[in-house]
Amino acid sequence: MKYGHFDDNRREYVITNPRTPWPWINYLGNEDFFSLVSNTGGGYSFYKDAKFRRITRYRYNNVPMDSGGKYFYINDGESVWSPGWKPCKTELDSYECRHGMNYTTIKGVKNGVEAEALYFVPLKTWAEVQKLTLRNTTNEVKTLKIFSFVEWCLWNAATDMENFQRNFSTGEVEIEDSVIYHKTEYKERRDHFAYYSVNEPMQGFDTDRETFFGLYNGFDEPQTVLEGAPRNSEAHGWSPIASHYVEVVLQPGESKELVYVLGYVENAQDEKWESKNVINKTKAKATIARFDTAAKVDAALAELNAYWDNLLNVFTIKTGEEKLDRMVNIWNQYQCMITFCFSRSASFFESGIGRGMGFRDSNQDLVGFVHQIPERARERIIDIASTQFPDGGCYHQYQPLTKKGNNEIGQGFNDDPMWLILGTTAYIKESGDFTILDEPVPFDNEVGSEVSLFHHLTVSFNHVVNNLGPHGLPLSGRADWNDCLNLNCFSNDPNESFQTTENKSEGSQAQSLMIAGLFVVYGRDYVELCKVIGKTEEAARAQQHIDAMVAAIKLNGWDGDWFIRAYDYFGNKIGSNENEEGKIFIESNGWCTMAGIGLEEGMVAKALDSVKERLDCEHGIVLNNPAYTKYYIEYGEISSYPPGYKENAGIFCHNNPWIIIGETVQGRGDRAWEYFRKICPSYTEEISDLHKVEPYVYAQMIAGKDAFKPGEAKNSWLTGTAAWNYYAITQYILGIQPTYNGLRIEPCIAPEWKGFTVTRKFRGATYLIEVKNPNGSMKGVASLTVDGKAIEGNTIPLMPVGGTYKVEVVMN
């Protein structure tokens, strides 16, 4: 069953039934001010950091789900309703939510009145702008009582839901003109406040939650709205909110637009006050003035749309597969941009208080957006590398507000360093900007410790070399990519986090074949980079280590039919036919086949066939098989999950692309394409009832074949899945690969494909690429011409900046 449809022309997903199987959300903002908004208007806003600067309050996992947001209540004399159906849940005559590129519109129609709420964060603006358009489609005069609603969060989202002893006494607001200012703690250490305005004289307001709702009323029935009269409450402690009351009289056919601005301001210490206890509102008023008419709002939205035109026209495809095109051209790129902004911090599954920006995550996410905004990718790489330690080790996460390493999680995830090589080389290949390698970058953000970024790559590479185990394979440390395979943890205490409890690395034999394959893949990238910049000795040194690793993998990492996953603390195999459960894992087979290890000897094909046989199912490739049915203290969190969920044999969408890419290494385009479609959201739209989460973005996990409910997805939006699938489809299936000296074209497609076209902007030039597949081939380029001129090999050389070039590629 579907709950809406794609509107590709407008780059929107259109939801026509508000009762989606889970709140289907969108993200507003892409710089400093962010909002999450669901299809019924639920969600919240924050400035930069969802933990430390939460602007509006949100309650996760509530009953009913998705309670609280930016709501408009309409009392039209007959009914009390909301354009998004929720929170009132009054049945609407029609409903439509359109999630677009960083904006959302929600339209409801009731009793002949149309109400459409537009939500977006304009570019370079620390505010969410809302335009509420009201239309009277009847022949009668309509008097509408409009109540807006947001609930302020007391800034720190964690203590906001813990420390009521304090919180219930601190809340403070100011009300001036039609603006409600939230200034809790501004009197003391904070240099920031928030505000909510409307561009009409308000005829009333409320700022005290209990007064607005009544103590016993839910979001669906605020007593002031039911009564049709605000109470002009001034909040002192308890829970401050902001609700404007505006009465709108509409003649038959008339319409009216109201503009609301929900903003955030920071003032310098000596500019905090206008007068004693009266906050300095200059900046707030300036922002409000920028959006005080509907025309200004429309112009700002047009600007935002133009911004997205620019981002999305760097890479567009036409394949004849509508579902594929909309993902690659719109939604997959959009999701990559969102994961760039948020890492894993704030979604409807990530509470915004648990996690900062991941070292590993951010580097991987980079391959999904580096072509759109290389300059921000550059900044991100420097930020990430600055949290590294001199030995190449890394903080696993850092906090976006401070950009400092997060001590609570700490370090010791031994795959982390290698990802910096991926992020950096991907950036240079896209941009050609080698100067980043000379950028001075500190260790652990310590001033004075700066070395070149290239040096960071060297210590990253060396961190693996310097941490090998008895089988010549990389020690896994706290965990490798699979945060839940905790081989040095041995946790007995349920109050411990598997990720932060003791790391008994001393004397441990825990080694990871996933890191081994990763090392070979990005080690080769490192060697290539060294060669390109003329560091041939370093290239040779590195190559020796890679060769040794390949040999160690073949010797100690091959189980006969697939690559084993790891050695545990005691030196026992994991992911081997010897094991009773967890005989085979996806990660090591992904990375070792991506690295082409044993390609000639048939190991790649054999490993991939084993994956197909044992891990693949209707909804994708599961992580391991058989699932663990009991707790293995020596394996850690992975065995804590019920079978079929999460890391214990769930379909972890993030790593399905590794197998996809592995299949392209083997040249099996049919298999790669089959796997890609299985987890691609637009291809699963029809089973939204089962799949549950948004059909326009990837989820982290789909319940695997061992689960109670296979196919049910969880944790949508913030997942490396987005970048990896984009990377797999664009660079390995469609095969458009940026290199240091040109665009390599190396498709690996399903044999039934007759070809496809790609428009690719690269290093200032535009390439109109047509790939033809006259012989039903899966891989291999027979010829390549640029503007009709034949080129040797399959790499388009760098063409003069500013030009547009026609490229024709014919497959074998």
Add this chain to the structure above:
Amino acid sequence: MKYGHFDDNRREYVITNPRTPWPWINYLGNEDFFSLVSNTGGGYSFYKDAKFRRITRYRYNNVPMDSGGKYFYINDGESVWSPGWKPCKTELDSYECRHGMNYTTIKGVKNGVEAEALYFVPLKTWAEVQKLTLRNTTNEVKTLKIFSFVEWCLWNAATDMENFQRNFSTGEVEIEDSVIYHKTEYKERRDHFAYYSVNEPMQGFDTDRETFFGLYNGFDEPQTVLEGAPRNSEAHGWSPIASHYVEVVLQPGESKELVYVLGYVENAQDEKWESKNVINKTKAKATIARFDTAAKVDAALAELNAYWDNLLNVFTIKTGEEKLDRMVNIWNQYQCMITFCFSRSASFFESGIGRGMGFRDSNQDLVGFVHQIPERARERIIDIASTQFPDGGCYHQYQPLTKKGNNEIGQGFNDDPMWLILGTTAYIKESGDFTILDEPVPFDNEVGSEVSLFHHLTVSFNHVVNNLGPHGLPLSGRADWNDCLNLNCFSNDPNESFQTTENKSEGSQAQSLMIAGLFVVYGRDYVELCKVIGKTEEAARAQQHIDAMVAAIKLNGWDGDWFIRAYDYFGNKIGSNENEEGKIFIESNGWCTMAGIGLEEGMVAKALDSVKERLDCEHGIVLNNPAYTKYYIEYGEISSYPPGYKENAGIFCHNNPWIIIGETVQGRGDRAWEYFRKICPSYTEEISDLHKVEPYVYAQMIAGKDAFKPGEAKNSWLTGTAAWNYYAITQYILGIQPTYNGLRIEPCIAPEWKGFTVTRKFRGATYLIEVKNPNGSMKGVASLTVDGKAIEGNTIPLMPVGGTYKVEVVMN
């Protein structure tokens, strides 16, 4: 306006209007298993520790407030309703909630059906027992569809509301007979599970929350209940719940009782399983069997009532003041017992995840319950002292589950050590058990570090002596009793906790007159104890330090009309007429007058008159005046609160008794009595609308005269207020004081009192005390007889155990 009334005979508060101005709650359990229950059935349960072993889920600060609990839904074919009005909010024909001593009944009547839910935790039982009694008062047959409901918490209440990425995949249940078992994470490290049973064959059930409610329905409208049909859902991940479905057919006049048991079980590692993945239910079944009939439940409740008879008959009064008698005989003692069990961890204001057991708090709470359960007081004292450091410093809090010091809060609150002297001497005076002083007690729970408890008292005393500032007054450290007067903190960062951020004690002149007075009061207790046990040299040594402190207070602590509050980091006065704001504080004037410092010179009377003039108001004595109107970085959190709230000039009920006791030192019984009544809940019952919280227990804070809404109370239940008011009324106003060698009688009463009687069990004997005040005196005992025999002085000597003795006291 009142929302109910006291029923003193049944020791109950009876709520007759469910729409109380705030949820009015009660506590169930007094050993290991605890529940909070509101007057509409809201609340939650936990085992020992509200953070680490939360059994059922609760959402604080929700909309509507108090959503979630132990609910019964009744679908009678006509209506869907609940006995507690909430969650359904269907209007009832009648409603009544009775909060008693560790039990609560909630009765609703609708359409001729009476439904009464009894909730309690039987003694020595790890379970809450619920008895639902249904009566058909009509002449027709009634068919009732009964749905029970609890929502499981995934054990750790903190991560339960943060880590949805994990939590939504881990939930697991088992369903067998009429029992729903919650076993999330039991498979891995947990050795515990929970269960919910009913003593009838159930005709259906639900264990998946979304299935039970529907994704968009609130607690008020579960879809299964509305439809009158359970769906027999089995939870796998998401949010497991437990709901039994039982159909009850009642003939005219017939009634039926259903018993539900919500329990917790721990199994040894090798007894966890019955068979693979099937939990060992032996213990659960045994507990269920203990309560499988209504008669067994009634017997258990009778046992609980008898237990409370015993606790409450140690000390009873009859004064002619009904409101006073019910507080002293019932509610104040009850609240003391609750604070003993919970310290400051779990109420409707304390979220159960923020704080452990306080060192200072627990010692003070002890004076409120030591006469009831001296053996548990003894255990608590040892537990507390075990977290102390060798230099006398203390962890400010410890976690009840582990009994270990809480590293997150740490140490450095320099009043902490002295409270151990109060706790210990109060225990010995009550029990006569000097052996506790020889008990070996470790430092920081380190095995092998044990010294005698007496040695702990010595290092406590010395900790003050060894930490004196330039004025000869005690250095305050991180804070003294006022956790919000942070004189060494200088915090600029709003994400810092004032209590845990840097403590710049090095070179600080921050000294506390509150600790100074405290040191004199309990230092004298230490000296007295030393003398009693024959340590005369130590007594003399200690006395010298006390004398020096008294001198230092007179020299550097007197401001002319009152005692100053402190010196700040730089040596500037706080709480002096020199200050622009915060000229006078309650704490130092409380402690220095309690210590009688300068009594002869008139300093005590003058200080107390200044308190009356500047701090007293209609609702009690505020903490400081004038309130701070801006942030003083050198004062810390106190100045972060809006004026009139919390530590910034709120009425902090905890310290009002210090002034009360100070007034009794001065002999002004009228003032003491006036102050006592102002904040005494039973005396404020009539203004429940303003006061907001329960009229049967004290709140931590009442908004002061500078507040927006003076008289509004917050943070009821868990506050040292309970013990201090009990201590003040019983030992200083009524003047019944346990001493090492007898009961001292030293009343200080209002002159209009003609006398009062007290029944006091003490050291195994029972004293029937009658105090007569023929001359309208306020203080001073003229004569004292025991069984008619005159006694010199005003101390009843220890009489033979087992006897009952008549004591007559005549005041001057």
